[in-house]
Amino acid sequence: MSTRGTIVVGVDGSDGSRTALEFALEDAARRGAAVRVLCALPEADYWATAYAMTPSLLQELAADVEKVGRDMVDTVIRERGGAIAGVPVEIPAVGGSPAHVLVSAARDADLLVVGRRGRGGLRSAVLGSVGLQCVLHASVLVTVVRPVPQSRAAGDKREPAEARA
Numbered sequence: 001m002s003t004r005g006t007i008v009v010g011v012d013g014s015d016g017s018r019t020a021l022e023f024a025l026e027d028a029a030r031r032g033a034a035v036r037v038l039c040a041l042p043e044a045d046y047w048a049t050a051y052a053m054t055p056s057l058l059q060e061l062a063a064d065v066e067k068v069g070r071d072m073v074d075t076v077i078r079e080r081g082g083a084i085a086g087v088p089v090e091i092p093a094v095g096g097s098p099a100h101v102l103v104s105a106a107r108d109a110d111l112l113v114v115g116r117r118g119r120g121g122l123r124s125a126v127l128g129s130v131g132l133q134c135v136l137h138a139s140v141l142v143t144v145v146r147p148v149p150q151s152r153a154a155g156d157k158r159e160p161a162e163a164r165a
Contacts, residue, residue: 005033005110010040010102010130011069016115020145022076024113027143029083031110037091038105039069040098065093099133106140116146 009024011017021037028035041062069091077085094101106112114131135142 005031006036006108007031007033007111007113008036008038008102008106008109009113010038010098010115010134011072012039012098013068013072014115016128016145016147018072018076018115019147020113020115021072022080023143023145024111025073025076025080025084025087025089027111027113028087033110034088034090036105036109037069037073037089038101039065039091039093040101041065041093041095062093062095066091069093098130099137102130102134103137103139106134106138106142109140112138112140112142114142114144116144 007024007028009017009020011021024035024037027033073089073091094105096104102112102114112134114128114134116128116131131142131144135144
């Protein structure tokens, strides 16, 4: 990506990751940066061993995960429009634990953006385990984006990203 910088954001299909994606795209539009939307896949060896999956099935799984990421990006761009439509976006599905994948991918980035909570089971946690690991181990700035309160989310869709950070 040949822009002035890169923002890495983790997406898992949750509302929290969508909010993080919105923030990353809006910030990238302001900076003139690109966005790398990462979708983490469990280790291929795990799937192959546990479920006797062939390499072609693993490739299909990666393609499906990338499609979820692409669909989320397309939806956000369609709904928000404006300057974010011109942001260069890359959406790789990468094998490994989400925290490790994000921290590794962010080494050459300017910013790492994560949602406050993802799909984990402890919904009452202040910060999810992936977000915590990113904050503790990333070598770049990390922005943890909290979700938009439901009363605001249903109303004003033009809320600036800074108000959510």
